[in-house]
Amino acid sequence: MRLLNRLMLLIPVTIALFAIVDGHASSDPSNKARYDRFRIYRVLLETEEQVQLMQQLENRSDSYTFMGHARHTNQNLTIMVAPQKIAEMSDLMERFHIRGSVLLHNIQDLIDKEDSTVMPSGNDPEHFDWQHYFHLDTIHKWLDLQVTKHSSILQSIPLQASYEGNLIKGVKLSKKSGNTAVFVECGIHAREWISPAVCTYLLNQLLTSTTSDVQDLAENFDWFFFPVVNPDGYKYTFEADRLWRKNRKPYGLCRGVDLNRNFESDWNGIGASSDPCAYDFAGGSAASESETQVLQKFLKENAQSSRIKTYFSMHSFSQLIMFPYGYTADKVQNYEDLQTIGERGSEAIRRTHGKEYVSGAMIETIYPSSGDSVDWAYSECDVPVAFTFELRGPPDSTKMFILPAEEIEPTGEETLAAYVAMLKAARELGYYESAETQKGEL
Ligand SMILES: [Zn+2]
Numbered sequence: 001m002r003l004l005n006r007l008m009l010l011i012p013v014t015i016a017l018f019a020i021v022d023g024h025a026s027s028d029p030s031n032k033a034r035y036d037r038f039r040i041y042r043v044l045l046e047t048e049e050q051v052q053l054m055q056q057l058e059n060r061s062d063s064y065t066f067m068g069h070a071r072h073t074n075q076n077l078t079i080m081v082a083p084q085k086i087a088e089m090s091d092l093m094e095r096f097h098i099r100g101s102v103l104l105h106n107i108q109d110l111i112d113k114e115d116s117t118v119m120p121s122g123n124d125p126e127h128f129d130w131q132h133y134f135h136l137d138t139i140h141k142w143l144d145l146q147v148t149k150h151s152s153i154l155q156s157i158p159l160q161a162s163y164e165g166n167l168i169k170g171v172k173l174s175k176k177s178g179n180t181a182v183f184v185e186c187g188i189h190a191r192e193w194i195s196p197a198v199c200t201y202l203l204n205q206l207l208t209s210t211t212s213d214v215q216d217l218a219e220n221f222d223w224f225f226f227p228v229v230n231p232d233g234y235k236y237t238f239e240a241d242r243l244w245r246k247n248r249k250p251y252g253l254c255r256g257v258d259l260n261r262n263f264e265s266d267w268n269g270i271g272a273s274s275d276p277c278a279y280d281f282a283g284g285s286a287a288s289e290s291e292t293q294v295l296q297k298f299l300k301e302n303a304q305s306s307r308i309k310t311y312f313s314m315h316s317f318s319q320l321i322m323f324p325y326g327y328t329a330d331k332v333q334n335y336e337d338l339q340t341i342g343e344r345g346s347e348a349i350r351r352t353h354g355k356e357y358v359s360g361a362m363i364e365t366i367y368p369s370s371g372d373s374v375d376w377a378y379s380e381c382d383v384p385v386a387f388t389f390e391l392r393g394p395p396d397s398t399k400m401f402i403l404p405a406e407e408i409e410p411t412g413e414e415t416l417a418a419y420v421a422m423l424k425a426a427r428e429l430g431y432y433e434s435a436e437t438q439k440g441e442l
Helices: 002-024 048-060 083-095 107-115 136-149 194-208 212-220 231-239 290-302 335-353 373-380 405-428 435-441
Strands: 039-045 064-067 075-081 099-104 154-160 167-173 180-186 221-226 308-316 320-323 358-361 385-391
Touching: 039 048, 039 083, 048 064, 048 075, 075 083, 136 154, 136 167, 136 194, 136 231, 154 221, 154 290, 167 194, 167 231, 167 290, 180 194, 180 290, 194 212, 194 221, 194 308, 194 385, 194 405, 212 221, 212 405, 290 373, 308 373, 308 405, 320 335, 320 373, 335 358, 335 385, 335 405, 373 385, 385 405
Parallel strands: 180 221, 180 308, 308 385, 320 358
Antiparallel strands: 039 075, 039 099, 064 075, 154 167, 167 221, 320 385
16 A cells, blocks of 8 residues: 555656656757767778677777768778777777778867758748758658649659658659559658759659650659658658768667668568667568568569659668669679679769769668668569669768758759769660560560
């Protein structure tokens, strides 16, 4: 009885505490993550001892945030180091003769600078542009506005799913029947803000450009655009932690699944983690996350009927154009074709603003990964032309995911040029023949 009484007393207090924490945790600006004096190191692992050392370091301490994992010698690795560990990091590098440099001395400086280019939430979608970064609500309102303005060719696709109840909003652009379709997936990793920005840039170009190449793409392909497939995570990067990557579903002590490790393609294999606190946590099971489930379902239902032959997954950074597989060194059956198409893309990018993008199979160009959307679309939905883009900046970028807003437009321009070149190459290789011709050939 006494115990029950004590419990009864505790309940209102507990509820009140939860109300405070739950109601304001992520929206209270004073709770926002800060990265004062956090450094970015870029190191070259030259010996097996150094590789093992970095592996131990990643497992032992969350004051070191690894971008990729230490795997083998002759590997460059980017590591974010918390200020209280800078002395330790310098000491380790000296003692173990690790070559490397500090790419950035204070991440918070970059975030502060970027703030002036972030338009406030609730912004009028009529004022949308590609000189600023926009909150989720504005991107969604801008999509709605486009559907209203171009109602004869543009259709809204609101997918009901995210842990926090935000929509995954997409659109379909179609000017005539009989086209094959291109699926563009953006914003699966929350902090990669350039991805949704380029996504809306590309859609806007397809709707308004007077250039014949772009008009040809708008006319002769159907387009699915999903600018923010991880809406909860994207929101969280604006409200609470600029460097958040995963979705926001709680798993015990930690939160968030890396949605690009959660697809049902070699799930939780190489390059994914089963630790919920890791940045590349694969989830509780294959397609455990509602965001993954609705995307998989939508693609399964539409890949054949809408003739989706091309899939672009847009990320940053590293300047890469990659095709499957991510989880095995086995070559895909149309490896040569995808190599050619990817190279046409990087050539087009080079011609636009001189940026160097490397193209190749995912496992050869970046690092092994499993459960990613592009491998899944390629293997499970028979989408033969499937690419992951890592947009600006370069692999040794000093800005990482915090790409200055003035680079949105040029990044959009070169990506559009890549799309033009890649779809042209794939068309020449026979990937987009009409349904009738394909049937005839069979
Ligand atoms: Zn990414």
